[in-house]
Amino acid sequence: METLSAASYQALYLLFSGDSALWTIIGISFSVSVRALIYAAPLAILTAFLLAYFSFPGRRLLVSIFNTALSIPAVVVGLTLYIMLSKAGPLGEWRLLFTQDAMILGQICLCFPLLVAMAHATLQSTDRRAWETALTLGASPVRALLTILHEARFGLIGALVAGFGRIIAEVGSSMMLGGNILNYTRNIPTAIALETSKGSFAEGIALGMVLLFMALFLNIALGQVQGKGAVSQ
Amino acid sequence: MSADTLRPWLKMQDLTFLRGDRTILKSVSLDIQPGELTLLTGQNGSGKTTLLRILAGLQKPQQVQFEFAGEQQKWRQSYRFLRDQICYLHQQPYLFDGSVSENIAYGLKRQRMGRQAIKAKVAEALEQISLEHLAQRNSRELSGGEKQRVAIARAWALAPRLMLLDEPVSNLDKRSRHICYDLINQLQQQKIGVIYTSHEPQAGHLKINRHLHLYEGEMTTKPLTNEKAAVVELVKGNPNQSRG
Amino acid sequence: MLKKIRIVTALLILWSLTGLLHAAPLKMATTTSTQNSGLLDLLLPAFQKQTGIEVQVIAVGTGKALKMGRDGDVDVVMVHAVAAEEKFVAEGYGTDRVQFMYNDFVIVGPKSDPAGIKDEKSVTAAMTKILEQQAKFVSRGDDSGTHKKEKTLWKAANLTPAGSWYIEAGQGMGKVLQMASELDGYSMTDRGTWLAYKGKVDLALLNAGDEKLSNPYGIIAVSKAKHPDTNYTAAKQMIDWISSEPAQQLIKNYRLHGEPLFIPLLLK
Numbered sequence: 001m002e003t004l005s006a007a008s009y010q011a012l013y014l015l016f017s018g019d020s021a022l023w024t025i026i027g028i029s030f031s032v033s034v035r036a037l038i039y040a041a042p043l044a045i046l047t048a049f050l051l052a053y054f055s056f057p058g059r060r061l062l063v064s065i066f067n068t069a070l071s072i073p074a075v076v077v078g079l080t081l082y083i084m085l086s087k088a089g090p091l092g093e094w095r096l097l098f099t100q101d102a103m104i105l106g107q108i109c110l111c112f113p114l115l116v117a118m119a120h121a122t123l124q125s126t127d128r129r130a131w132e133t134a135l136t137l138g139a140s141p142v143r144a145l146l147t148i149l150h151e152a153r154f155g156l157i158g159a160l161v162a163g164f165g166r167i168i169a170e171v172g173s174s175m176m177l178g179g180n181i182l183n184y185t186r187n188i189p190t191a192i193a194l195e196t197s198k199g200s201f202a203e204g205i206a207l208g209m210v211l212l213f214m215a216l217f218l219n220i221a222l223g224q225v226q227g228k229g230a231v232s233q
Numbered sequence: 234m235s236a237d238t239l240r241p242w243l244k245m246q247d248l249t250f251l252r253g254d255r256t257i258l259k260s261v262s263l264d265i266q267p268g269e270l271t272l273l274t275g276q277n278g279s280g281k282t283t284l285l286r287i288l289a290g291l292q293k294p295q296q297v298q299f300e301f302a303g304e305q306q307k308w309r310q311s312y313r314f315l316r317d318q319i320c321y322l323h324q325q326p327y328l329f330d331g332s333v334s335e336n337i338a339y340g341l342k343r344q345r346m347g348r349q350a351i352k353a354k355v356a357e358a359l360e361q362i363s364l365e366h367l368a369q370r371n372s373r374e375l376s377g378g379e380k381q382r383v384a385i386a387r388a389w390a391l392a393p394r395l396m397l398l399d400e401p402v403s404n405l406d407k408r409s410r411h412i413c414y415d416l417i418n419q420l421q422q423q424k425i426g427v428i429y430t431s432h433e434p435q436a437g438h439l440k441i442n443r444h445l446h447l448y449e450g451e452m453t454t455k456p457l458t459n460e461k462a463a464v465v466e467l468v469k470g471n472p473n474q475s476r477g
Numbered sequence: 478m479l480k481k482i483r484i485v486t487a488l489l490i491l492w493s494l495t496g497l498l499h500a501a502p503l504k505m506a507t508t509t510s511t512q513n514s515g516l517l518d519l520l521l522p523a524f525q526k527q528t529g530i531e532v533q534v535i536a537v538g539t540g541k542a543l544k545m546g547r548d549g550d551v552d553v554v555m556v557h558a559v560a561a562e563e564k565f566v567a568e569g570y571g572t573d574r575v576q577f578m579y580n581d582f583v584i585v586g587p588k589s590d591p592a593g594i595k596d597e598k599s600v601t602a603a604m605t606k607i608l609e610q611q612a613k614f615v616s617r618g619d620d621s622g623t624h625k626k627e628k629t630l631w632k633a634a635n636l637t638p639a640g641s642w643y644i645e646a647g648q649g650m651g652k653v654l655q656m657a658s659e660l661d662g663y664s665m666t667d668r669g670t671w672l673a674y675k676g677k678v679d680l681a682l683l684n685a686g687d688e689k690l691s692n693p694y695g696i697i698a699v700s701k702a703k704h705p706d707t708n709y710t711a712a713k714q715m716i717d718w719i720s721s722e723p724a725q726q727l728i729k730n731y732r733l734h735g736e737p738l739f740i741p742l743l744l745k
Contacts, residue, residue, distance in 0.1 A: 086659060087658070087659055087679065097659045097660075098644075098656055098659060127327055129323050129325075129327035130327050130329065132286075132291050132321065132323070132327075133326070133327045133329075134329075134339075135290070135291060135316055136289050136291060136316060136319070136320050136321040136388075137320065137340035137343065137387065137388070137391065138316065138317055138340050138343040138344065139339075139340075139343050140343075143343060147329065147339075150329075150330070151329065151330055175648070179644075179646055179648065179652075179656050180618075180646055180647040180648050181618075181645060181646055181647070182644075182645035182646075182647060183645075184644075186647060191647070194619055194647040194648075196541070197538045197540070197541050197619060198538055198619060198620040198621075199538075199540045199543070199544030200540070200620075
């Protein structure tokens with residue numbers, strides 16, 4: 001039997017020899033997930049801000065809904081969007097199924113509730129005086145919002161990292177909506193699923209290592225950034 | 234103070250504020266003269282802070298009528314004006330994450346001032362509060378008294394018509410209190426109006442022009458005990474006429 | 478209270494021991510298309526009835542199925558990839574290989590047939606047309622038996638599929654058919670999956686019957702020499718039984734959606 005260590009050595013070789021097929025997959029993964037995060041973040045943070053700073057009817061219900069949406073499995077999101085985007089579905093005319101755009105859409109749906117919930121928790125714990133101080137010093141509401149986001153930046157970066165972590169490693173909706181097409185919609189998680197089904201564990205482990213390194217790197221970076229924030233408070 | 238100070242630049246009438254079923258402020262009216270130093274006293278929970286926040290355009294009351302430059306305005310048209318003209322300082326002022334200079338420059342940047350002009354104004358403000366040596370210090374590293382002074386300088390730099398100080402000295406030690414009182418007196422000399430609140434009638438060394446008192450949501454004018462007060466009664470009309 | 482706990486514990490131990498009384502189950506790795514065909518649901522109960530051996534089926538891709546055999550994780554392998562099977566046996570991982578039945582592959586595509594392959598008799602001609610027209614073609618792309626077969630066909634026709642029209646999906650057959658349907662593309666599929674999916678997808682059967690599309694199935698026992706703990710006896714029993722007259726008759730009479738699917742190879 002091929003040992004884990006042998007597969008791991010081969011994985012490291014593949015990674016550092018610049019295996020182009022492997023790096024294409026890694027590139028697709030990052031480009032799709034980063035775009036999904038960029039599209040989702042502004043609206044998510046604005047939503048979180050409205051939920052944290054203003055009271056309006058249905059606010060509590062919305063907070064509960066976003067917290068519940070956190071635990072929706074990726075496959076359910078994938079299936080729902082699949083039905084919507086399929087030729088026979090209501091959005092079939094967009095012809096988005098099995099494209100990167102469909103994957104991005106799925107990942108937006110997955111990270112949006114997480115971003116809202118975490119940004120909401122962060123913004124809720126910010127000092128209300130910051131908002132009022134900005135306004136009384138003549139800032140417009142938009143400018144005051146930006147000031148609040150700056151004050152809460154460490155928590156918000158944490159939310160973004162968590163959101164990115166959720167979508168970069170997500171296989172269910174990417175597989176369903178992207179279709180795992182080589183050089184187009186095959187990202188790290190779907191490639192791992194495929195390599196495993198083919199029995200080529202080395203490629204799977206190599207890709208798994210990328211995810212692991214990335215998680216490690218992001219967490220260390222986040223720790224650094226938030227550590228900085230803690231000192232000056 | 235000349236005759237024009239007798240015409241209020243801001244009239245607030247018939248202010249009512251409810252929190253839930255509780256009436257916090259009951260049909261309060263107030264005239265504000267330019268450059269006037271007002272002491273506002275009242276027990277904890279008497280509505281002092283609420284009144285200041287409404288005046289600063291930060292809290293919407295259930296009912297109010299403002300009049301400035303001779304025009305009657307509803308809340309919707311007023312709050313923007315109030316925010317522009319009036320500066321509110323929290324009991325423990327909030328300083329933004331960043332250096333002392335950045336904090337003082339915050340409001341100036343919103344006024345689209347040039348970079349050189351901002352720099353000069355920040356230097357001037359730091360001089361006012363004698364904290365030039367802390368210009369680059371992060372605001373989070375300041376003491377309570379220093380924070381209070383920076384907050385006053387930050388507001389002063391904007392040259393507001395009126396500054397609202399919410400219990401500015403209550404958390405300060407004796408030395409810081411005196412520095413703070415000196416700063417308030419300086420504001421008055423520069424014709425910046427000040428309303429400051431205190432839950433005790435001790436005014437320290439302030440040359441107050443008027444003493445207002447809030448009790449159970451209604452406002453009364455108290456006689457001045459301070460001998461140094463320049464003008465005994467500036468208030469036109471009767472601020473404690475309650476209609477509710 | 479303590480007594481109750483003792484009784485429950487004793488019952489639990491007894492219940493866990495009953496598992497040992499059964500004959501050791503036979504672990505069989507096979508392809509998803511084999512399992513999806515439904516044939517195993519007919520064969521395995523008949524086998525268990527006759528021998529008392531329970532068969533646990535692990536349905537994966539051909540590559541993984543053979544790898545599981547190579548690693549000794551299963552006792553018997555049932556796949557349809559002639560070259561890979563021969564290699565598996567030649568390398569000593571498997572013994573007693575028998576080709577016991579076959580079915581065929583078919584080419585499906587959009588009902589409008591943009592590449593115009595409907596009237597082509599030979600699969601080579603059909604695939605040439607698809608390539609020339611650069612009509613979308615969804616390939617399994619997962620190194621499965623079906624994928625290997627497809628690659629053989631391109632190679633036999635001296636064609637090298639490449640370009641944005643050639644979509645390597647890296648997914649199972651059913652999913653690939655759905656993708657072909659959504660993308661208005663062609664695909665090659667085993668007949669079993671086609672019969673199971675043809676009502677659910679917007680595709681038509683466009684090319685079939687060429688000898689090159691034949692798909693023989695093999696069953697191989699995992700080598701006892703390589704993996705002494707393998708359940709070789711049961712594996713051999715399975716292979717002997719599936720080659721027998723009654724099993725071959727079952728295969729012959731099997732119908733999926735009313736259509737015959739497999740042709741037995743060992744029926745005298």
